[in-house]
Amino acid sequence: xxxxxxxxxxxxxxRLLEENQAISHLTSEKPGRLAPxxxxxxxxxxxxxxxxxxxxxxxxMHEKEALTGERRMLVADLAMSQMRPAAGTLAKDCSLALVxxxxxxxxxxxxxxxxxxxxxxxxxxxxxxxxxxxxSPDMVQGILGDFxxxxxxxxxxxxxx
Numbered sequence: 001x002x003x004x005x006x007x008x009x010x011x012x013x014x015r016l017l018e019e020n021q022a023i024s025h026l027t028s029e030k031p032g033r034l035a036p037x038x039x040x041x042x043x044x045x046x047x048x049x050x051x052x053x054x055x056x057x058x059x060x061m062h063e064k065e066a067l068t069g070e071r072r073m074l075v076a077d078l079a080m081s082q083m084r085p086a087a088g089t090l091a092k093d094c095s096l097a098l099v100x101x102x103x104x105x106x107x108x109x110x111x112x113x114x115x116x117x118x119x120x121x122x123x124x125x126x127x128x129x130x131x132x133x134x135x136s137p138d139m140v141q142g143i144l145g146d147f148x149x150x151x152x153x154x155x156x157x158x159x160x161x
Contacts, residue, residue, distance in 0.1 A: 053079045060086055060099075073098040073156050075149055080108065084139060087112035091138075096121070096161050100144075100152060106131070107144040107152065113161075114138060121161045128155045 004012050020031050029037040060076045067074065072094045078086055078101050087110035090097035095115045101108040111118050111125070122140040126132055129152060133142015144152060 049079075053082060057082055057086070061089075064090055067094075070095040071098075071157055071161075072096070073100065073153055075100045075102070077101065083108060083110040084112075084141060086110065087139065096156075098152075098156050100149070103143065106146045109133070109142060109144055111135075111140045112138060116161065118161075121159060124159045125155060128159065 020034060023034050023038070024031050027034065027037040027041065056076060056078050060074065060078060060082075063074055063076070064072070067090075072090055074086075074090060074097075076086065076099060078099070080101070083099055083101055087097050087099040090099060091112035091114050095113060096118070097112045099110045099112075109131070111122050117137040118140050119135070119137060122133060122135070122142070126142060126144065129147050130145030131143050133140055135141050147155075
């Protein structure tokens with residue numbers, strides 16, 4: 001339980017009023033209609049996020065068709081929930097698949113193979129590229145440090161599997 005009196009109560013009410021006015025201005029709604037307006041904006045954001053994820057996966061599927069070789073690496077703007085399925089899909093046609101998703105200060109990654117245990121390879125990749133992560137024999141997920149795509153590709157292609 002808390003209570004505000006006098007100037008503190010007035011300051012609190014003034015901050016609430018200013019905040020409501022700012023939100024009213026941002027949403028172009030009257031102060032009494034802010035909650036439905038914010039709920040609508042959240043729904044629109046969620047719909048756009050879903051659409052972006054669908055388009056990112058379509059683009060990933062299109063780009064994966066152009067890859068060849070026993071080791072395949074693909075950089076994609078996927079949601080975290082899409083990384084593992086994407087790596088698993090990529091691994092169906094090769095011996096080792098790496099999906100990279102840019103993040104602030106480095107990369108999120110998912111590494112997959114249907115032909116061998118990827119955990120030791122992942123540890124070597126993490127050691128070479130300042131990362132961490134873990135997982136199962138067929139799939140490892142983690143982060144890598146702030147290296148260029150070319151540096152990650154060179155390490156991915158040069159380390160023994």
